[in-house]
Structure formats: C-alpha cells, structure tokens
Amino acid sequence: MEIIPTGISGFDELVHGGIVRGNSVLVEGIPGAGKTTFGIEFVYRGITEFNEPGVIVTCEELPESIYRDALNFGWDLRALEEANKLRILCTSPEVLQDAEVNLIEEVVREVGARRILVDSISHFRNVLNDPLSLRNAVYSFCNGLRRLGLTSFLVKEREGEGQREYAFEEYVVDAVIRLENKETPGLHRLRVLEICKTRGQEHFSGKHTFRITDTGIKVFALEGIA
Amino acid sequence: MEIIPTGISGFDELVHGGIVRGNSVLVEGIPGAGKTTFGIEFVYRGITEFNEPGVIVTCEELPESIYRDALNFGWDLRALEEANKLRILCTSPEVLQDAEVNLIEEVVREVGARRILVDSISHFRNVLNDPLSLRNAVYSFCNGLRRLGLTSFLVKEREGEGQREYAFEEYVVDAVIRLENKETPGLHRLRVLEICKTRGQEHFSGKHTFRITDTGIKVFALEGIA
Amino acid sequence: MEIIPTGISGFDELVHGGIVRGNSVLVEGIPGAGKTTFGIEFVYRGITEFNEPGVIVTCEELPESIYRDALNFGWDLRALEEANKLRILCTSPEVLQDAEVNLIEEVVREVGARRILVDSISHFRNVLNDPLSLRNAVYSFCNGLRRLGLTSFLVKEREGEGQREYAFEEYVVDAVIRLENKETPGLHRLRVLEICKTRGQEHFSGKHTFRITDTGIKVFALEGIA
Amino acid sequence: MEIIPTGISGFDELVHGGIVRGNSVLVEGIPGAGKTTFGIEFVYRGITEFNEPGVIVTCEELPESIYRDALNFGWDLRALEEANKLRILCTSPEVLQDAEVNLIEEVVREVGARRILVDSISHFRNVLNDPLSLRNAVYSFCNGLRRLGLTSFLVKEREGEGQREYAFEEYVVDAVIRLENKETPGLHRLRVLEICKTRGQEHFSGKHTFRITDTGIKVFALEGIA
Amino acid sequence: MEIIPTGISGFDELVHGGIVRGNSVLVEGIPGAGKTTFGIEFVYRGITEFNEPGVIVTCEELPESIYRDALNFGWDLRALEEANKLRILCTSPEVLQDAEVNLIEEVVREVGARRILVDSISHFRNVLNDPLSLRNAVYSFCNGLRRLGLTSFLVKEREGEGQREYAFEEYVVDAVIRLENKETPGLHRLRVLEICKTRGQEHFSGKHTFRITDTGIKVFALEGIA
Amino acid sequence: MEIIPTGISGFDELVHGGIVRGNSVLVEGIPGAGKTTFGIEFVYRGITEFNEPGVIVTCEELPESIYRDALNFGWDLRALEEANKLRILCTSPEVLQDAEVNLIEEVVREVGARRILVDSISHFRNVLNDPLSLRNAVYSFCNGLRRLGLTSFLVKEREGEGQREYAFEEYVVDAVIRLENKETPGLHRLRVLEICKTRGQEHFSGKHTFRITDTGIKVFALEGIA
Numbered sequence A, B, C, D, E, F: 001m002e003i004i005p006t007g008i009s010g011f012d013e014l015v016h017g018g019i020v021r022g023n024s025v026l027v028e029g030i031p032g033a034g035k036t037t038f039g040i041e042f043v044y045r046g047i048t049e050f051n052e053p054g055v056i057v058t059c060e061e062l063p064e065s066i067y068r069d070a071l072n073f074g075w076d077l078r079a080l081e082e083a084n085k086l087r088i089l090c091t092s093p094e095v096l097q098d099a100e101v102n103l104i105e106e107v108v109r110e111v112g113a114r115r116i117l118v119d120s121i122s123h124f125r126n127v128l129n130d131p132l133s134l135r136n137a138v139y140s141f142c143n144g145l146r147r148l149g150l151t152s153f154l155v156k157e158r159e160g161e162g163q164r165e166y167a168f169e170e171y172v173v174d175a176v177i178r179l180e181n182k183e184t185p186g187l188h189r190l191r192v193l194e195i196c197k198t199r200g201q202e203h204f205s206g207k208h209t210f211r212i213t214d215t216g217i218k219v220f221a222l223e224g225i226a
C-alpha cells in the first residue's frame, strides 16, 4: 500500500502522510467552500513537487477562468500545460457521463497523468434517474480511474449545510473530505475541513480549520491532536 | 484580471476593491431583502461614477414603478435612459428564457453597456423542469452575458430563510451575495449581507450589516475586520 | 408618488404616513390572525375618514356574517352599501379566478372605488397548478387592480407558523404585512405585525404588537422606534 | 347576534359567555386529546341544561361504545334518545360525505335539534382529492348545518403535535379550538386548550389547562386573565 | 363495562385496574422497544393467571423464535399450546390482510380465546394504498376481533422517534400505548411507556419508566402519581 | 439457545457473552462509521479464534481493496482463503438480489461457513420498489441464511445522522447495531456504538464509545455499567 502526499499544507499530517495511491477521494461542500481550489492544488502540487503529471476535468468553468483564478495563487497552469505535465478538459455534463472514462483515457495517456480532478460528478444525478444505475455509473467511473493508475479527487456539490446527509457517492468512494463554512457565535464564519471516511487508513477525526491564502490552502489540525 | 468597483458604499472594501470584470454575481434573498435596490444601484453607480452604461432587465415590476422607486433614492433613471446611458427592458419570464441573450444583445449594443441587472432569473425554474437543461440554460445565459463583455448581477428569489440551502444557480455563477433580515433577540430585525463565494477573489466572510438609506445602500463591515 | 393613510390606528406611522397609492399589499397570517378585520378596516376607514369608496371581495364568508361581525366593531357596512360608498362581492374561488378583474371592474365603477379588499387570493393556487401561469395570474390580477386606480389589500392564508417561507405571491405584490400569534414564555400569546417589504418606501422593521379592540385594530410600534 | 353557552365548565368564560348561534366550531387534537368527550358534552349540556335537542354523528365508534363511555361521566344518552331529545347517527365516512347534510336533515327534524356534533370531518380528505372541491365540500357542509339552524362542533384529527399547521378546515369554519397534551419539563403531561379563532367574537387567547373528570370536562383559565 | 387486568407488573395500576374487555389496544414503538414482549406477556398472563386462553398472530418471527425467546422469560408457550390454551398463527402479511379475521376465527374457536396479539398490523399499509380503504380495513379488523369477544393488542411499528405523529391506526383503536427508548443527558437510555388514549377510561398520563427483566416487563409509575 | 462470542474486543460483554447463533444482525451507519471493519472482524475472529469458517459478500469494494485494508489490521484474509476457511464473494447488487441465497449457498458449502458478512443489503431498496415485496425479500434472505446455519452480519447504509429513523430492515432482523460519529462540544468527534435491539437477549443499552485501532475494533462500555 503506497501513500502519496497531496502536498497541501497541513493536510497530509491528518491522514498520516497522504492518500492511498489509486484511491478516489470525494471533496464535498457548498458553493464557495473551496472544493475547486482544493482539487486544483492537489493536481498542481503533484506536478510541481512530486513529478506526477495531472488532468483537470471541469464542467463548471471555462479554461480561461481556471487559468486566471489559479494564477492568483501563483499557479501557472498554462505553463504546465505547455510543458505537457497537465491537461485541462472542459466538457459538458452529458458528455462526461456518456463517454465515461474513454474521453479521459486519451488525455491521461498524453501526459502520463497520475492524478486527476473531476469538477464535478454531481451531474451524474441529473442524467441518470434510477438509483441503481446511478450508483453503478459512479462505481465504474471510479474503477475506471483506478485502472488508469490515477489517484482521483472528485468534487460533489452539497445543497444544504445544516444536516449531515450521505448519499451513494459517499459510499462508493474510498475517502470523503467535507469542507464547511461553520457559523460561529457572533456573525463570523470559520472554514473547517472534516475527513469523514478513509478506507484502509487511519485519520484524525473532527473539524479542522483551514484558510485559503494567496499561496493556496493551509489546514490547521484541531487542537489536542498531537 | 481587472477589478471594477460597484460603487455601493462599504461593499467594495469587502471584496478588496470590487468585482472581477466579466463575472456573474448572484444576489439572493427573500422579498423585501433589498435585492432590486442593490442591483439597480450597481447599474446606477456604474453609469454615474464610472462611466459604464448599463441595462436593467426586469420581469418583476413595470418601468414606471422602477422609475418612481429609484427616484426616492435620488436616482433619475429616466434621465439616464434619455441620455442613452441606460436601457430598461421589461419582459415576461417566458420571453426572457426563450430568447436568452439575443434580446438583450440588442439593447446592450445600443448603449454600449458594461453592466447588467437581471431581475430575476428565478423564472428559469418555472419554464424548464429537468435539472440538467435548467443548469445548462443558466450556464449559457451567464456565458452569453460574459461574451457581451458584461459584468452581471442576477437576482434570485429565496423561498425560505431558516436553513442555508444551495441550488444549481449558486454553483454556476462566479459570486454569490446573500441578503438577509436577521431576527435579533427582542423583536427587532437586522439587515445583513453575506458574501458566500467569489471565484478568483478573496473576500471578507461573515455577516455584515447594511442599511437602505435615502441615498441607497450602505454596508458596514463586521467588527474585527481591518 | 402619493401616500395614502390606511386610517388604522398606529399603522400609518410604521410606513411613514401610509401606503403608496396604487400599490398592492399582501396581508398574510394563520386563521384568526386578524387578516379579515385588518382588510375590512382598511376599506371602512377609507370610506368614512378619507372619502374613498371601497369594495370587499370575499370567498370566505357570507355577506351576513361580514355585516354582523363588522357591526361588533361599530362599523355599519350595510349603511355604507346603501349610501353607495361600498360594495360587497361574495363569489366562489373559481369565478374570482376565471373572470379575473372584469367582474370586479363593474362594482368598482358603480361606487367609484379607490380601495379594495380581496379575501382571499389563496384560491388561485387551487385552480392553477403550474407555477408560471400561477405567478402570471396573480401578477396580472394585481396590475388589473392598479389600472382601475385601486389600492388593494390581498389576503393570503398561511398554513404554518414556525418557519418563514415565501412564495411567489410575496414577490409579485408591492408590500407584505405578516400577522402572527407569537408564543411567549409562559402559555400566553401575543399578536404581532411585521412589515416584510414595501417597494419604494421605507418602513420600521421588526415585530410590532397589535390588539383587536372593540373599535378595531390598534398597532403599537416596537419600543426603541422613535 | 345571539350567544349560546356551551355549558362546559370554565369554557364559556373564555369566549365571553358562549358561542355565536349558528356558527361552526372546529375541535381538533391528537388521539386521546378529548375531542369526542368535548363534543358530546356540548350536545349533552345543550339538552339537559338549555333545552336544546341535539344530534351526534359519528364514523368513529359504535353507538354502544358511545353509550358506555358517556355513562362513565354520568351522561345517560340512551335515556335522552328515548325521550326524543337526541339522535345518534352512526355512518361510514363515504356516506357522510356523499349525502352531505340530507341524511342529517332528517334526524335533525325528528328531534328539533339545535346543536350537532360531527365526529369527524377528517374523512372528507380521504374521499376528495383536489383541494378546491375539498374546500368547497366542507364549506357547503358548514353552510348546510347553519341553514338548519344548528350550532355545530366538528371534530378534526390532527396527525402531528409539534408544529402549528393550518389547513383549509381552519379557514372555512367560524371558530377553532385546539386540544393538546403538552409535554412538561419532567415526564408529566398537561392537557391544554387553546382558542385559535372566533369570528365576530373576542376570546381569551393562550393555552388554558383542562381536566377530564368523572363528571366531564373542566377548563381552568390561564392565570392573569381576570 | 368490565375491566380485565393485563397481569403485567405495574401496568394495571396506570389504567385503574386494567383494560376494558373487548377493546383494541395499539402497542407502538421502534424496533427493540419491547412491543412483542409486551404483547406476548399480555397473552401469557391471561392464560396462566386469569384463565383466559389466547392467540398470537405473527408475521414477524417464526414460531421457533417465539418459543425460544419467550422461554428466556420463563414462559413455556409450547406447553400452553399443547394444553390447548394457546395458538400461535404464523402468517404472511398478505394473507393476514386478505382473509381478515376468518382465518383467526378458527383458531380462536379452537381454544376459546379471550385475548389476542397481532404482531403487526403495519403491513396493512403495504397492501392497501388509498387512505380510506386502509382505515376501513383496520376499522373492520378491530370490530371483527371485538365481535369474537376478544380483547386485542395490536402491534404497530414506528419509523421515527423524534416527533409525535399520529396516523389513522391511533384514531381507530380504543387505546394507544407507546413504548420509547428515551435519550437521557449522558449517553444512557431509559425505557418509557406512555398511555396516549383510553376510550371510556381514565389513565395516568405522562411517561412511565419500565424494564424488561428476566421474568417479563415491569412498569414503574411516574413519581408524583399516588 | 446457543450464544456465540463475536470476538470483537469489548463487544461481547455488552450482549452478555455474544450473539444468538443463527440470528441476523444489522450493522448500520454513515460512510466511514466502521461497518465494513466491524463486519470483517466478526468473520475474521470467527475463523481464527473460534474455528468457524466464514464468507464475505460485498458489492462495495474489489477483493484487492479488502485484502489490502484488512492487512492494515494484521488480518491476512488471503491466507485464510487459501486455507479454505474463508470465501470472498464480490458481486453486483442485482445479482445479489436476484439469486438471493443460492449463489451464497455454494460458497458456504465449500468452506463449511458458520458466519457471514453481507456488505451491503441497501441495494435491495434500489431493485425492489414496492414496500411489501422489499420486506418479504429481506425477510426470506435472512431466513435463507438462518437455514444455512449461518449467523449473519448485514450492513445497511444510513443516509442521515441527525434523526433516529427506522425502516423495515430494522424490523425484520433479530438485532440492530448502530455505529455513529457523534459530534461533541468543541469540534471533535466520538465514535459510539449503540445496540438498538436484540431479540431474545438482554443487552446494555446506551451509547458505548469505540475506537478503530491498528488491531481492529475496541468497544468501551458506558460508564456506570458494571
């Protein structure tokens, strides 16, 4: 069992060094929670710090927005793409779901990718209605990525914040990371990150705070955790 | 990445100077929250303070009501329209959705608009039923506005206030501003504004108070924010 | 912009003198909240104190019940009807919705009405199912009343009390008044009135108490409001 | 406007002497709340204390159960029936709804009834599905009883206790009485009665306690009510 | 009106001696609440202490499980069956519902049963969909049991614990007993029993604790009850 | 009645020694709660400590993941499989449901299995829609396992955590174990285990804490339990 560090500051300590290679990790949260930033940093750090080429699949934003926003953190994705370390694949939800991983396979081969971000898999729900084929679709999608040797971050959009609810996506993946904007007494908000599940790994449970700084995400482990 | 100030008193400081040009901003709240006032002021300040012509699209009120109510804040929209700096487009929800941005394109060209208010996009839900085409419709609507070089404020009507809920509109846009009428201990109410998401930008999180004064909206940053 | 006083004791102060002429005001609350009394007093005061004839449209009660109950407050509606200052129109929900304002137009003309109470518009929901035509129906109903020069009070029945929920009716009208029976610590109840929205007008926000006395409604502004 | 005392101990004081003759009163609560007892006592007191014959319509229990249970309170309904002061009509929900008041009219004539208990009108919901015809059915049912000169108590079964919810029945009737089994700190329960609405009448609001004693219902007004 | 003691320790005192002969009692609770144990003890005590033969109808467990589990409390049901004092009828939900009480009638006759446990009537909901025929089915089922001279305990499975909800079954039966596993501050749980309704009888209201001991159920009346 | 120890540290004491042989135990919880680990340990301890061969049926993970993750706890499942003490059956939800226990019967025979883990039975819901046949399917599935002489752990995925809800699965099985990740004041979380139901057995109620250590699960009985 090989553990790969994400390279995200403060995060790897929470999972005793990193993510199990080949696993699929669900990153979920409401709009603005930081899912896209988290996922892009995972791919960016892979390329620049661990020499693992990556792929970003998005149905959310145009590549230009992604380049522009990443540059704010000092991440020059365009340069990485030109250096054949990165591919950004911008597709519509239907195509993503239809072609499943075939479409992805090609770009993965091109750069020899080891990491992938899929932003987001929520669209599967819109295309497939009956729960069983929905579950099967996500299940084979994850397995397809694993067969390509990829460690994957999959973004899922949450629709509410109050109650803790779990749907089939959380069951199918190997790990679940939840990003929240917790209300505090007073009118402030606090960004917290919780690891809900890590198959085959121990992790530090509880709500850890994090910040989005101008160089990326910084996670601060819960007090009382050694 | 160009930042444009909205011109709304106290707001631009919360987003470090303004909104990213070309972005789409969702303004959401319950009836009476101040969405229309917020959106009209954004367009009005654009014209009068930054020389950016604007367009107001409404399915909510008749132009006369808009003229009348804006005048209460000292904003003479009729004069701006005659000076070819502003267009008010009053349309039915069906037409808005059908023609998408073609209809809008024309009036945008007429005045060389850089800013737009669409009040409201909630009708999209009434016309389109299946979630995927609904999402795609809002997605291409936003992209259409962006292609016209517009920075856009889109109004969304919330139906409840208690729980924090997020729907596809919040995922598709670049920024989300939520206006609330918070209950306080005692029987008073407090207007608060929260920035939930700003793609590609930092912002001050938390619930900031605001007031609707006789010269427009005034936002007061949360204490403890420098 | 002309402001007309409702004549209801304590209320006009909360909206800086009265309601904008021609506007439509939604009065909503649970059974027994006082909606009918509030609406009838608005019409009654119009006739007797401001010389504005009025119309009462009801699908709720028989005219006899209305005469009888109003008389308890000392309001002799029958006399006003005979003096051609008032018309009471008792109709079924279907007819109200079908004929829209044509039916109303006639009686409005007869007495030269300036004010109207419609008790209630909740039936629109029962007749029309799809949200868009429902919204359009209420929207044109309101515009129809406005075109007749009427300032209108529309009653809406609420089905729950706990949560603050808003539906299309609240979006379409110009102002929203909510009547509640607030539980207090102990087993008592307190009548409170809240103004949720007033297009084109400032108002005192918060929950103001009111009483139903033997001469009609008396509103008491929240402490701390000058 | 004639007021008739119900004869129920402690209740009439809460409505300043009694119920408006001809009105329809909804008595609602969960199982075991005391609705049937309240309704039967209203009819029983009418016959024995105010010389107003009565009718009991039930779809809930067999006449034998009613005789037996009433006798526990010392109310000999069988004797009253033989004396032609009372009729008990045991019918199925469908028949009740179908024949509406014709079936009732007959027995009302036989004894010259002035009061009636209908236990319960909840079945209307089971037979009629669309909200408009449901409302109309209850509305004409009430009017039918009124035309027969009857003051009526209508029982409605509540399905939950936590939240305050209101349905069309509460809007259609003239008065609403809610019986509850309030949880107290500790594990005890307290029977409380609340008057939610009384058209054309003032009433003491709040939650009044009551007990079911071996001579019937005893209501205790909230402290602080003169 | 004849009262029969259930024989369950501590329970009969709460209903002033026992249950009205011929009545139907609903026993409801979540899984593990003790419904089956409560119901079996009612039948077992009837046979062994009051010489009233009994019948157990179950769709939940196989007879062997019932024998085995009852023996843990020292109740030798097999011996009672051989002595012709008891019959256990194991049937599928559909058959139970279809044949209604005919099937039951036979075994009741065989042993001259006076008491019956039906575990459970929740299946009626699965077979019958429209609310009216569902209610009628349970209503005639209960009346059928009464006509056979039986005092019956009917088990109903609850699906939630938080909110107090009532469905048609609670309206149709004569008495309702609710078994709960109350959370306490700390992480312990407390078994409580509440009598919600007893037609024609007084009862001690509130939440009484109980325990399942190795000789059966023991109920402890709420403190403060004489 | 034979009791078999599960071998899970700290658990057997809570059920006075173990589980009734032949019973079916539902293990339910949200993702990451520890269900799979709990179930695998039950089978692993059976083989290694009590000489009871076992079967693991999974639709969740590929056998390789199971081998890999179990090895982290020091459990060498592959070796056990080669020694013919264990079979891992990886199947799709449809097949599991379709073939019911026939498919399982074969592998059970091969190793002479006495224990089985089915991860998970939640798929039954996706395949069967009407509640009655769903219940019957789970009911006969459980009985099929019992007839094969198996003591079974069935995993059920919970979708929410807040409210205590019970569905037919909890009614059909003999015992229910709920695993939770309880929020504590502060931002930490606590793993707790609750036994909700054990037919034919006493158990210690309340929420017991547990930990997932590097040698498997360790349960700590609630303080105050001897």
Ligand SMILES: Nc1ncnc2c1ncn2[C@@H]1O[C@H](COP(=O)(O)OP(=O)(O)O)[C@@H](O)[C@H]1O
Residues within 6 Å of the ligand: A029, A030, A031, A032, A033, A034, A035, A036, A037, A038, A072, A073, A212, A213, A214, B196, B197, B198, B199, B200, B201, B202, B203
């Ligand atoms: N350059 C930046 N510096 C600091 N914070 C930023 C920056 N860019 C974005 N953010 C913050 O990150 C949030 C957006 O994160 P994003 O990853 O797009 O969220 P999601 O994908 O969950 O909607 C914004 O709401 C903003 O608060």
Ligand SMILES: Nc1ncnc2c1ncn2[C@@H]1O[C@H](COP(=O)(O)OP(=O)(O)O)[C@@H](O)[C@H]1O
Residues within 6 Å of the ligand: B029, B030, B031, B032, B033, B034, B035, B036, B037, B038, B072, B073, B212, B213, B214, C196, C197, C198, C199, C200, C201, C202, C203
């Ligand atoms: N001239 C004014 N001065 C002060 N407050 C005003 C004025 N006009 C409107 N308001 C306030 O603004 C609210 C309406 O704002 P609006 O922008 O129409 O809300 P929304 O579009 O969210 O329904 C009113 O409820 C009132 O409280």
Ligand SMILES: Nc1ncnc2c1ncn2[C@@H]1O[C@H](COP(=O)(O)OP(=O)(O)O)[C@@H](O)[C@H]1O
Residues within 6 Å of the ligand: C029, C030, C031, C032, C033, C034, C035, C036, C037, C038, C072, C073, C212, C213, C214, D196, D197, D198, D199, D200, D201, D202, D203
């Ligand atoms: N003459 C009166 N004096 C005082 N209070 C009254 C009088 N008539 C009615 N009420 C109060 O007003 C309430 C009914 O108000 P109404 O306007 O009919 O409510 P709604 O239309 O919201 O159901 C009654 O429940 C009662 O409490």
Ligand SMILES: Nc1ncnc2c1ncn2[C@@H]1O[C@H](COP(=O)(O)OP(=O)(O)O)[C@@H](O)[C@H]1O
Residues within 6 Å of the ligand: D029, D030, D031, D032, D033, D034, D035, D036, D037, D038, D072, D073, D212, D213, D214, E196, E197, E198, E199, E200, E201, E202, E203
């Ligand atoms: N003779 C009696 N003495 C005292 N209380 C009684 C008597 N008979 C019934 N009760 C109480 O009244 C309740 C039943 O009231 P009922 O009117 O049948 O309620 P509902 O019709 O709302 O279901 C019982 O639950 C019991 O608590």
Ligand SMILES: Nc1ncnc2c1ncn2[C@@H]1O[C@H](COP(=O)(O)OP(=O)(O)O)[C@@H](O)[C@H]1O
Residues within 6 Å of the ligand: E029, E030, E031, E032, E033, E034, E035, E036, E037, E038, E072, E073, E212, E213, E214, F196, F197, F198, F199, F200, F201, F202, F203
């Ligand atoms: N012999 C026993 N001694 C003590 N408690 C027992 C015994 N047998 C079962 N129990 C308890 O009773 C509960 C099961 O009760 P049961 O009547 O089957 O509940 P239900 O039918 O409501 O699901 C078990 O969860 C256990 O806690």
Ligand SMILES: Nc1ncnc2c1ncn2[C@@H]1O[C@H](COP(=O)(O)OP(=O)(O)O)[C@@H](O)[C@H]1O
Residues within 6 Å of the ligand: A196, A197, A198, A199, A200, A201, A202, A203, F029, F030, F031, F032, F033, F034, F035, F036, F037, F038, F072, F073, F212, F213, F214
């Ligand atoms: N080797 C390990 N050591 C400690 N904890 C572990 C280990 N492997 C997994 N875990 C913990 O167990 C959890 C997963 O348990 P699992 O049985 O797969 O849950 P479920 O089946 O309920 O989703 C992980 O979230 C992690 O916290």
Ligand SMILES: [Mg+2]
Residues within 6 Å of the ligand: A035, A036, A037, A060, A119
């Ligand atoms: Mg994103």
Ligand SMILES: [Mg+2]
Residues within 6 Å of the ligand: B035, B036, B037, B060, B119
């Ligand atoms: Mg608006």
Ligand SMILES: [Mg+2]
Residues within 6 Å of the ligand: C035, C036, C037, C060
């Ligand atoms: Mg009314």
Ligand SMILES: [Mg+2]
Residues within 6 Å of the ligand: D035, D036, D037, D060, D119
């Ligand atoms: Mg009753």
Ligand SMILES: [Mg+2]
Residues within 6 Å of the ligand: E035, E036, E037, E060, E119
């Ligand atoms: Mg049971």
Ligand SMILES: [Mg+2]
Residues within 6 Å of the ligand: F035, F036, F037, F060, F119
């Ligand atoms: Mg699992």
